[in-house]
Amino acid sequence: MGKPGQGTIEMTEKAPRIKINIETGEGLIIERTDIFSKVRQYSSWTYNVAAWAIWLMLMRPLIVIFLWYLGFKIARFQMIELEGFRNLHFFMYALLAVSCIFLAMLTWNRYNVFLFRGKERRKPLPDCTDADFAAYYKITQSDVEILKNSNVDIYFSEDETIIFGCGENKNIKALYAPLLLEKHFAPVVNTQLSEKE
Amino acid sequence: MDYILDFIYFYPMTMAFVWIFGTIIFQFFRDNTPRKTIDEGPDSPFVSVLIPCHNEEDCIEETIRYLSKQTYKNFEIITVDDASSDNTGKILKNLQTDFKNLRILTLKSNQGKGTGLTMAALHSKGEYLVCIDADALLDKDAIKRFLWHFQTSPRVGAITGNPKVRNRTTILAKIQVGEYSTIIGMIKRAQRILGKIYTVSGVVVAFRKKALLRVGFWSNNMVTEDIDISWKLQLDHWDIRYEPRVLCWILVPETLKGLWRQRLRWSQGGSEVLLKYAPFMFKWKNRRIWPIFFEYMTSIIWCYCMFMTLVIWLMGFFIDMPPEWALNSIIPGWTGILLGTICLLQLFTGLALDAKYDRTVFKLIPWLIWYPAIFWMLNCIITIVAFPKAVMKKKSALAVWESPDRGL
Numbered sequence: 001m002g003k004p005g006q007g008t009i010e011m012t013e014k015a016p017r018i019k020i021n022i023e024t025g026e027g028l029i030i031e032r033t034d035i036f037s038k039v040r041q042y043s044s045w046t047y048n049v050a051a052w053a054i055w056l057m058l059m060r061p062l063i064v065i066f067l068w069y070l071g072f073k074i075a076r077f078q079m080i081e082l083e084g085f086r087n088l089h090f091f092m093y094a095l096l097a098v099s100c101i102f103l104a105m106l107t108w109n110r111y112n113v114f115l116f117r118g119k120e121r122r123k124p125l126p127d128c129t130d131a132d133f134a135a136y137y138k139i140t141q142s143d144v145e146i147l148k149n150s151n152v153d154i155y156f157s158e159d160e161t162i163i164f165g166c167g168e169n170k171n172i173k174a175l176y177a178p179l180l181l182e183k184h185f186a187p188v189v190n191t192q193l194s195e196k197e
Numbered sequence: 198m199d200y201i202l203d204f205i206y207f208y209p210m211t212m213a214f215v216w217i218f219g220t221i222i223f224q225f226f227r228d229n230t231p232r233k234t235i236d237e238g239p240d241s242p243f244v245s246v247l248i249p250c251h252n253e254e255d256c257i258e259e260t261i262r263y264l265s266k267q268t269y270k271n272f273e274i275i276t277v278d279d280a281s282s283d284n285t286g287k288i289l290k291n292l293q294t295d296f297k298n299l300r301i302l303t304l305k306s307n308q309g310k311g312t313g314l315t316m317a318a319l320h321s322k323g324e325y326l327v328c329i330d331a332d333a334l335l336d337k338d339a340i341k342r343f344l345w346h347f348q349t350s351p352r353v354g355a356i357t358g359n360p361k362v363r364n365r366t367t368i369l370a371k372i373q374v375g376e377y378s379t380i381i382g383m384i385k386r387a388q389r390i391l392g393k394i395y396t397v398s399g400v401v402v403a404f405r406k407k408a409l410l411r412v413g414f415w416s417n418n419m420v421t422e423d424i425d426i427s428w429k430l431q432l433d434h435w436d437i438r439y440e441p442r443v444l445c446w447i448l449v450p451e452t453l454k455g456l457w458r459q460r461l462r463w464s465q466g467g468s469e470v471l472l473k474y475a476p477f478m479f480k481w482k483n484r485r486i487w488p489i490f491f492e493y494m495t496s497i498i499w500c501y502c503m504f505m506t507l508v509i510w511l512m513g514f515f516i517d518m519p520p521e522w523a524l525n526s527i528i529p530g531w532t533g534i535l536l537g538t539i540c541l542l543q544l545f546t547g548l549a550l551d552a553k554y555d556r557t558v559f560k561l562i563p564w565l566i567w568y569p570a571i572f573w574m575l576n577c578i579i580t581i582v583a584f585p586k587a588v589m590k591k592k593s594a595l596a597v598w599e600s601p602d603r604g605l
Contacts, residue, residue: 017255019259020259020263020334022262022263022265022266028334028363028446029363029365029557030363030364030365030366030448031364031365031366032366033366035366036366044367044368047368048368048563048564048566048567051566051567052563052566055537055566058537059537059538062538097211098214101211101214101215101218102214102218105215105218105219105222105387105390105391106218106222108390108391108392109222109226109390112392113226120350120351120352121352122351122352122434123351124351125351125407126407127324127406127407128324128406128407128410132410133319133410136410137319144319147319147320148320148321148322150300150320151293151300151301151302151303152302152303152320153302153303153305154302154303154304154305154316155305155306156304156305156306156308156312178311178312178315178413178414178415178416178417178418179416179417179418179592179593181413184413185413
């Protein structure tokens, strides 16, 4: 976690985190400008005003078009003659392109609705069973049952096995090779990895 | 050079319209559709809520207590303490006295979120897994809304929710409130219209366990396990949905360092997924994911073009560039105005459509003016740094995590 005082944040001391009141929802939104000094609070707003000023400056020609219609001539001069956005055909093409994007997306959406709505092409698969997990991790079904009902400590080793410590000296050894999934999906052989102590 | 400049200006403009129109179509045809939530009865499915955590002593208790507000009660909570060095483990043990449906898995060495979730899935009793981060407060109707999708279509492998930012103290956090409410939500809506989703939000997502089993669960070597699992599922032809009504209140980084680390991880993760699944794109049966793949690839190319343009412009100060490569200025003229206008249009469309889920975002509109300047540029720089990292990364290296920045 970024420590107070690092990066852009400067705080004199770490204030305790506000806890949410579960019943009333009070404290859900965290906005703690009070933890900053007045200078910091005002400077944040100063940056913001500066950004708006820059933005408005960039948008100036557009504002001229909307607010003072006579400025159309100036805008035209800026757009076509001075800066030269090629020609007015550009905007026609742009409008056409934008309309095409909309029509393409709408058509694609309607096509998919036509193709898929109310039709299930995938056969419903049965829910996962303990047997599925037992086969995947190369353990027994009773091991899976134990794992589903315990607090477990998990130990990892380099040899693609993991050991689940389920308390009361009960350990379960399982396969864990996420980079070699074919080992997990291989058919179960007679000898299970599982060993209980 | 003109072609590159055109690409730099027109690519984001074109994509902005794709996101805007996608959002509008989604709103019109999907988001306005009244949906029933399922009623809880004796045959209601059992759900497992999985919470991986690593050094989360500040947040974890709040997250678990908030789950008691769920209107759907037939669920268990499985927390995975991934070798935390703080009091996370102790807090979880204390919580077990209040929450009988809470179980704790303790990983004895730091293995990363992907492994943590995989372990939790093995220990879960429910067929449907709701995964949230340790700082995420899940909306009271979330589980019911997730279940509706699973129960109405066997094709649905995962559903991602709508993260909302809780902390709004610094400018960075305020901008992210807008980003989550507008850009991220808009992209997900548009991608749903296109058919495939680039990624679920790891902070709030539900999975069908059978789908996960078929694809071998989460990878342990990808820095963004959520992007990877999204692609795995979709390449196995599972449907991933976006449900904006499932709200989840999250904490975001509020320091530049924290934000940089988070975004670098996201970008590197995206690039890793792009490289990993590129060979699969040559198969016709995967054609529906092509748009997402090409969009991401083009975004990376755009970042490098942007960077190259800046370098060429700077070189012009020191050496005489050939006329076709000469750049007098990089300050945008009318193209900049167009881009700015379309960017604002995108922001306001997103806000207008998403504000029904969180009215407080309107208060933050003045701060959103920073979004294009800071985030486009920041993301551009991050992508340039992240892509080589993804290329050079050792494939077998574990993607472990560090203590996240959860804001102030």
